[in-house]
Amino acid sequence: MRFSGPAIQTPAHGKNHVFKDIEHLIRLAAVMAIGLIAFIVLRAAVVPRSFGQYGHYRGAAIAEAAAHPISYAGHTVCEGCHTDVVEQKKLGKHVGVPCEACHGPLAKHADDPASVTPPKLDTAVLCARCHEANSAKPKWFPQVVTADHSGGVACDTCHQPHKPRIEDEKTAASGRKN
Amino acid sequence: MQIPVEGFMYPNEVELQWSVLIVLYPYITGLVAGAFILASLERVFRVEAVKPTYRLALLTALSFLLVAPMPLQLHLGHPERSFEMYLTPHRSSAMAMFGFVYLWYLMAVLLLEIWLDYRRDIVLKAQTSQGFTRLLYRLLSLGSNNISERSLRIDERLGYFITLIGIPSAFLLHGYVGFIFGSVKANPWWSSPLMPIVFIFSAMVSGIAAVMLLYMLTTHLRTRTIDMRCVDTIARYLLYTFVIDFSLEMLDLLQRIYEADESFRSLDFMVHTRLWTSQVIIQILLGTVTPIVLLGLTQVLTLTDTARKRIYAIAGSLTVVGIFAMRWNVVIGGQLFSKSFLGYTTYKMGFATREGLLTAIVLMILPFGILWVLVKLLPPWPDAGSLPASGTTPAHGTT
Amino acid sequence: MDLSRRRLLMLLPAAAVAWKYVEAGTPESSPNYKLTDHWWAMLIDIPKCIGCGSCVRACANENDVPEGYFRTWVERYHVSDWKIERPEVESPNGGKQGFPPNEESGGKNFFVPKLCNHCSDSPCTQVCPVGATFSTPDGVVLVDKTYCLGCRYCVQACPYGCRFINPKTNTAEKCTLCYHRITKGLTTACCEVCPTGARQLADLKNPNDPIHEFLRTHTVQVLKPHMATGAKVFYNGMDGSVR
Incomplete structure (x- = not known):
């Protein structure tokens, strides 16, 4: 501003005066602008990458939910091995009752039948x-x-x-x- | 289950989700909005009589506004994630939008208005104080010490404009709190289009009463005489807003009773049992009808100054208690009944727990601590002796 | 049984492959699952429910549901002829251990299993301030527990009482429709163990799903239809007193 001073003559003097009287407001605006910019930068850095992939949420959360471990193997898996029981059940009323309804969660057994045995x-x-x-x-x-x-x-x-x-x-x- | 249940609750409903801290939140926000609206009475509507409370009201509003998010933070399961509300706000969520309304109100309205109003004082203090306080005031002045008449006139005009924006903003701030509850369609105790309006008027009532009490108390503590014209005017406005507030609440109640929808039996039973003391006795009889009658008496009878002061003190105190009870009945009451309308649970308030009574008490005292600091830092009194004698009238106020 | 296991691998190659991925816990590599190809729902056949509580136990096992909270639960209704609008309902420990015998005292008695309705216009996702709970493209409402603030607004907004705050994670929790299972070709844990077939997972986007025929030929309703939440848990044979 020092060098521009002499260049501006009388008409600019009033302008300068106006500027001086709102200087504090400009300073305030600057403080707010810095805050806003800091926020925008921070936001870009902090918001998870997958946010907004499918909608207003973290897209990766879907895969995370799907990654939960399984406890109940499902009767089709049981029936793959225990064919004798399948045949037996076909003869009775419990034909529709899934294995794990009574035997409990046995995914671990399905995974490793030798070492994990159902109680x-x-x-x-x-x-x-x-x-x-x-x-x-x-x-x-x-x-x-x-x-x-x-x-x-x-x-x-x-x-x-x-x-x-x-x-x-x-x-x-x-x-x-x- | 250790929580006593009557009838049938859905199993996940037994535990209350929103504690006494969430009662404080609309209460404190209401005091902010109310105090600001009282301040704007003087500035925008040129009610000269309430001028002695103008700055006090602004500082009160700021003190409470700074505390308002604290109960929310304390009740969050993950307070460290609360900034997500600003990073990825969900546009359809009333709560997310409240974050912005709050920020707008704090930064663009209240702080700005106070700053503009106090700028002359800040600059003068920066020039006369020493050491750390000097640094603080310099910081507050943003390094500009221009208090020319012209700059102050610009501040004055800008301040007026901000107050103008501030009134709808204050309405928005607290109306929005009402909307957070009023928009929950799953909860018939909350779900009502009247909720934001009832919240705004009850906010005005509580804020006006609080500033009136604070003014009377601080003046008494400073051994000055209370400006009777000022408190008479405030009391009159308190009465007017109270009458509107009470009418709205009764309208809501009448509508509910007459319509008697599927939730009515359940809610009616709740009001007659679990909420009887807090709703009917404290909120309606002691906290609303009594102060309205007392304030009404001061309008029709000719009473001495002392008598009026006493009545105002009693009515004001009952009012702030009554509005607190109203917030309690909304927040806690809305969670005591089952959404199956077949049963009721119980609210067990902890004491020294994170969301317990002790926390609530501390949070209720905190704004007064902040106010004390603010008053020391930025004396709101027109006759403030701490100001350097400049021989001019204080720069704030109406033109 | 080793022989039969080998036979499984021969007989059911598809199932075996799926199982491999299932056990590896890598859903991204689950073969052929496309989010946009599914629209999940559930059918509850009230006349088939015997109130055994198997679903509640299985859900707790499968999803580590903390004691005292329920992603699914079963209610027992008693509706007397005189007070159709005021049923007597109970759900001791969510029906997890079944129900004690009750005296017959006129009126009708039946069980109603409850779970998240995976609403397509869900009030809970609407109110979440940060997008920590959401509807997936395949129609399941999930909670992102690494993003949830624990503000509990969603718990308040759910008309069905399906949400709770997990005291361990301090975040909102609810039924995921066993998302980790249904994306791998399995049914939910509750449907898997239901001995009478009272609970059936349904994919509305699958034209071969028996749900379509069922919905066409039965009188089906959802809970609290006046809430207009687009609930996707359909109840067959449900009494009007159920809420």
Whole structure:
């Protein structure tokens, strides 16, 4: 500004005066501009790369959600090996009950069948979860009051869980159709 | 579950999400908006009588505004991520937009207005003080010490313009808080188009009452005489806004009772049981009807100055308590009932926990601490003896 | 069983390949999954639900759901003839251990499994201030737990009570529709273990999905339709008292 001073003559003097009287406002504007620029730079540096890839979110989050480990292998994987059980289940009412509904999460077993073996199940507890009588259960569903029905005796004493109907066992040999 | 539940709640609903800290947030923001609107009464609407409170109101607004985000920060699961609100704000989120409304109000309205109003004082202080304070004032003056009449006139005009923008901004600030609640369609206790308006008027009520009390208290502490014309005017405005606020709230209530939609039975039961004390007794009877009646009495009866002062003090105190209860009933009440309308949970406030009572008390005291510092730094009193005797009238105020 | 395992590899090469990727936890390399080819939903067949709680347990196992919080849960309704609008509902521990026997006292009783409705106009994603919860291109509402502030606005905005704050991560959490499973050709954990087939994962963009035939031939509704959230969990045979 020093060198431009002499070049500007009388008319500019008033202009200079105006400038001087709003100098503090210009300084304030400069402070705000610096803040704004700092924000824009920071924003560009900090916002995750994949943000906005599919929408207003971090696109990489989708793949991260999909990377969660699996606990339940799924019955098709079980059936690949345990073909004998598949055949057995086909003969009974539990044909539609998926393996891990009773046996629990067994992805680790599917991955390494030799070293990870499923625990033995307690049928007295397990069967009651579904078959204990409850008025809210649909009428078509087979239900018993276990206390009256078995008096605490484990269900698999009489029933074979993969093919639960008792008369099935007697008639299976004589070529029952269903 | 250790939290007592009555009836049926969806299992994830049992635990309350928003604690007493989220009660403080609309309360504090409301005080800001209200205090600012009182300040603008003098500047824009030229209500000369309230002039003694102009600067005090601005500093009060700033003190509370600085504290307003703190309860939010403390309640976040990840406070360190809160800056994301500015980096990647979600345009459809009322909460994200509030971040910008807050920033706008703080930076573009309140700080600017205070700075312009105090610039002459700051420059003069920078010239007369020593050491660290001198540095501080120099910093505040942004290194410019031009306080020529012309520059002050420019400041004055700009300040007026900012106040003009500031009024809708203050409405926006608190209306937006109302919208954060009012736009939650899942929650019938909150979901109401009246919510932003009720919030704005209750904000004005609480802010005006708070500044009135602060003015009376500080004047008393400074052993000066209270300007009765000033407090009479403030009290009158308090009464007017209170009447509007109360009418709006009653309108909302009447509509709910008459419509009696699917949520009504559940909410009605809640008001008659869990919210009876905080809503009916504290908010409506003590916090609204009593101050309105008291303030109304000062309008119809001829009372002595002392009597009026006492009434104003009582009415003002009841008002700030009542508005706090209103925020409580909105925030906490909105979470006590199940969205299945079949049951109720209980709010267990911790004491020395992150979101406990102690934190809330500290956060409520903090603005007064900030105000104390600000008052020391930028004395709001027209008769401030600390100002260098320049022989001129203070530069602020109306032209 | 080693022999049968080898047979699996021979018989089901596609399944085996998928399984390899599944175990490796690398979804990007899951064969042939395209986000835009799917639009996920679920069908709940209320007359088939027996309230065994298998889905709740499986969900907790599969997704490490903290105790006391639920990504899915089961409610038991009792609706008396006199108070159709005021059903009695209970969900002890989300139905995780099933339901204790109840006395029959007139009216009707039934179970309602609940989970995130993966709404296409979801109020929860609408209110998220930072974009930490979102709808994926294949129609699943997810939470980005590395980006979530834990402000809990989404928990307030969900009309169905499906969200909660995980006390370990301090971020919002909810059903992901087992996104890690469905993107690899598996069904969700809850559907996998449902003994009666009361829960069925559905892909609305797959023309061969039986959901289309089902929706055409059954009276199906969603929860709280007046909320207009575009809920994608369809309920068959649901009583009007359910909320």
